[in-house]
Amino acid sequence: MTDIAFSDLELKPELLEAIHKLGFESPSPIQAQAIPPIMEGKDIIGLSETGSGKTAAFTLPALQMIDTELNHAQVLILSPTRELCIQVCEEVHRLGSQMQGLRAVPVYGGTPIDRQMRQLKQGAHIIVGTPGRLLDHLRRKTLKPATIQLAILDEADRMLDMGFREDMEDLLGALHNDHQTLFFSATMNKHVDRLIQKFGNDPEEVSIKRQTKTVSTIAQSYYEVRNRSKVEVLTRLIDMDNPRLAIIFCNTKRSVDECTEALLARGYAADRLHGDISQQLRERTTRRFRDGKFELLVATDVAARGLDIDDVDAVFNYDIPQDPEDYVHRIGRTGRAGREGKAVSFVFGRDIYRLQSIEKYTKQHIQREKIPSQEEVEGRRADQLFSMVQGRLEQEVSRSYRHYIDRLLDQGHTATDIASSLFELLREAIGREGEEIVEDRPDYNPNKDRGARRSREKGRGKENRRERGDRGDRRDGKRGKEPHMSTLFLSLGKAAGVRPSDILGMFYREGKIPDNTVGQIQLFDRHALVDVHQDHADALCKNLSKSKLRNQRFRIGPDRMA
Known part of the structure; x- marks a missing residue:
């Protein structure tokens, strides 16, 4: 944190009120250093890691310059993915919550463009979008560049890595010369520098040194668990450690819903956060979690963004990010x-x-652990039960139930039998039925399974040549492919200088498919195999039928050997 306060940055009272309500005490280093020159109208190069507060560093001055009385776009924010568009737009609404009449719209691929067109025609002061979809709106004239006063490139290096260079240049080139441009990036490489040289106006660099990535007080471990065993293993670990508050992170909204329902069915106090939940309900859920009204919060990264709770004992990566x-x-x-x-x-x-x-990335070892058995979990529950009863006996408690004990003693039951029965009832009341999983078997070997899968994915056998293209480096056998994915054959490979990032960028940019629909990419000398969600494979092939990759024509279609 810094020695200055947000009030020292000469922000509007409405922004200071929103900051206060959100609980932010002082600006982060990137905010303290970037906001003043941005508000002076200077172009900025902000070099800062994700999570350093850079979104607020450009959002606050953007909101400062907005005139909500004008019914047209004034700020354009480019983000690499749909998820980041949503995150940034939510931050705009949070920080601008006290500004009357503020309108901010996220635009990205994979959703109907008609609705976005209506929103833009109604007038949006801030537009947050992915380069490909923004370029679509520019061509349809629903994005009017003449009114843009401030252009912000969020995670410029990542957008360039994804192949959006031409789209970014087309968008920036369409803006008036007197607009202000902010370049935010985690790294400075030659591609970012080239973009800045072309479109920056004597930008001032603000660089924040990378801080320690992980905290030494966090014990990190992992378990090898099949998807169908995750809930059982999760509940065993929760029962073993009994965290007061824990967050369970999933990669998708569906995974959040399924995990939450499974926990509730097993008797745990849990709730969820994801993008389909309204902001009002998210805030209520966050407040209840902070107050300890339930112990387990299941969330996606997008929904948990900005979650600031000091008393979280454990974090579970239900899905690895x-x-x-x-x-x-x-x-x-x-x-x-x-x-x-x-x-x-x-x-x-x-x-x-x-x-x-x-x-x-973190330069830290993550310890592999053995999944606790049902017997170990039961033993820990028994220990916890004993400690709970012992603690109650040591307290000055009411003896109002003594007459029940006397009645049982009068009927000939011993004190030991009575205590044993009460312990059993208590154990049943707080205990949860577990289930046996494959990982419990003595002969289970995840390394053996992983090796078998790797062999199947790589395939074995003779070389093949077909479809008039040399496929001599393709091997027989099945590839490891996730459900609902189709494998496409692309007739260019390493020999043509093609890289996975080239394919990924072309698929999203020219193929016009939604984010997160591309799976495994296998690159060979003269061809490539790419897994794409089956709902979008046909449209992708059609959209790319006249495209070029590395200035070369290519064939693309279903892989007949899949």
């Missing part, structure tokens, strides 16, 4: 204010490679 930065943000919810915390991750199959990327 795609991005190592998301892992750091998740586990940072525990181990706060010098307290000890615990971060547990569930991995299986190819998840182990994501875990290795996380270890490399």
